[in-house]
Amino acid sequence: MKILKYVGIGVLILGVLWAAAFFIKSNSKSAIVYETETPFKTDIEQKTVATGKVVPEDEVLIKPQISGIIDKIVLEEGDKVKSGDLIATIKVVPNEQALVSARGRVSNARFSLNTAEAEYNRNKTLFDKGVISNQEFLDIELRYNQAKQELTNAQNDYQIIKSGSAGGSATANTNIRATVTGTVLEIPVKEGDQVIEANNFNDGTTIATIADMTQMIFEGQVDEAEVEKLELGMPLKVSFGAIQDKEFEASLRFVAPKGVEEQGAVQFKIEGEVQLNDSTFIRAGYSANASIILDKKEDVLAIKEALLQYDKETEKPYVEVETGDQQFERKDIEVGISDGINVEITSGLSESDKVKVWNKTEPIKKEAENN
Template identity: 25%
Template sequence: MRNKIIKISFLLITLMLFSCKKTEKTSVIRKDIEDAVFASGYIEREDEYMISANISGTILKIPIKEGELVTENNLIATIENSVQTEQLKDAEAVLSQSKKNAMASSPQLLQIQSQINQALHQVEQDKTNFLRYKDLRTKNSVSQLDLEKVQLQYQASQNNLIALQKNYQDAKNALELSEKRSGIQVVQQQDILKDYTIKAIENGEVLNVLKKKGELVKQGENIAKIGSGDFKIKLYVSEDDIAKIKLGQKTAIHLNTYPDENFMATVTKIFPAFDETEQSYIVEAKFDKVPEVIFSGTQLQANIETSKRKNALVIPTSYISKGKFVTLENGEQKAVVIGSKDNEWTEIRSGISENTVLIKPKN
């Protein structure tokens, strides 16, 4: 029994000595540190816009491909438009007939003009007759009643002429109005037909083609994405960090397409409003030197440098326990005031001094 107790005691002492040998220590040191705000984001062109359909239908033609350059009014897509084309043809036919009807040689106007010509001839006859009867009356060769009858006939033929002339003008005005309305209808049909032919708004590069030939597209649905100008960096910053961001701050960019490299950029714009869709504030930056190969839409991570401090007191972050305590060499726990921290280092603002020896806390 005594030997067993001695063995157990020996084992415990051995374990305690082994544990003491495993205790990790460190000293408070001075180090240049940088504070940075993390942000995620992506690359986009300076000017990007979506080409969308103004009308629903089936895509007959889509001659563009990703990476191609397009200029203003280049064809992007054509939507099936046979019904609309027929409606335009009908409107053009109506306009053509309306123009013919409004010409002086149209049957309707020729008929009225013929009546006017007859009325003019009748007026001349009645005028001659009236003048003759008037002369005869001065000679008492005809009665006053006969003269008045001839005069009334002359006035009636004049009134008939005036009525026919007004009828002609009214008919001409109506036909010209019909021609004008038909012309407006043609223009409207042409404008509608333009919606079936989708063109580029301005010069740029085709970034994405979102539809294919034969595919159904709805009104307002995107067909292609066009971009131009320099590449810029779009960053999403949390509410906790946005107040730390200033224009001109340097930013280390890690692109998913360059897993082993970082690229420097500079903050150029801070959007003033919170983005509800992204649940973040949006910040823009520009590359100091653009990567040799770069693509719009590339995902990235960024560290925005917010401040630098030289000779700051730091300790390994793993030596902090309960958020604000360190363990001194004598085993005493002491509260410290910490500054910036990351997974590797924590800044010590006060509580301990340089070269203080600390023991790594046990988990």
């Protein structure tokens, strides 16, 4: 029985040793061999990208001079027009109450004129006979002339309300014409729509929008962290989402003095004048990106930005430099501008130093084989 007991204990100890050896082997990994890279000379450009759209520099809204109903539209969106070209015609639909009131004013003015005319004729006879003075006759003649003018004004008001023009023809006000030369961007109304004129209380109905498509500007936004680096006249590279593999030159002409908060970040509006060519047609409203070079340095010492490490307390950058075979020491450095890939080294490194690639990991395949 004792022999069996000792045999059981021995088997148990061997099992424990085998399990420990298996656990150690299955969880062991080979030591990582760190690679190194050396600093190099290169050109670095610090850029920012502003997102936005391209729009015509000037858009003119064509509005009617009189209220009415769209009778006919003679142009379509996209047509090129010259100043004075006919766009649409309006049929005047007078307000019944205003029309009746205007007709009443005409009748009253005519009654006043008849009375003034009778008085004038009677007193003219007396004046010719020397019965009344010259001053008295002049006052009567003035009232007579004022009555005639009042009738004319009332008749003109009536014609304007009735047909849209004092002369009886509504051509001047009911023919909607282009006020500038350009391209019709939009006609937001259709035949039969009712439109109202612009006045002190209403902007009026827009009949058409016209713009010069040869003068376009980029409108975008930049973050507040970069706005102080912008200067008017800086070159921009504008690319459009609808036009692949093509960039257009532009120059910065406006930076907003006031920012707007969007999703927790303050954005500032910028504008750039885009230089177009005759071979490419740019449509208003294209989404666009503008690349802006904030700073540029040529032939400077640099390393890949991924090699940088940062002190947890001071947050200052440093790298690890090889001193022997797989032996490294920390070296504090000072950095300059970065393009997101390479970063300028202003002090702390030389071209002969070998910098540790600290974030290299073992391939997934090798780890799986070890497990």
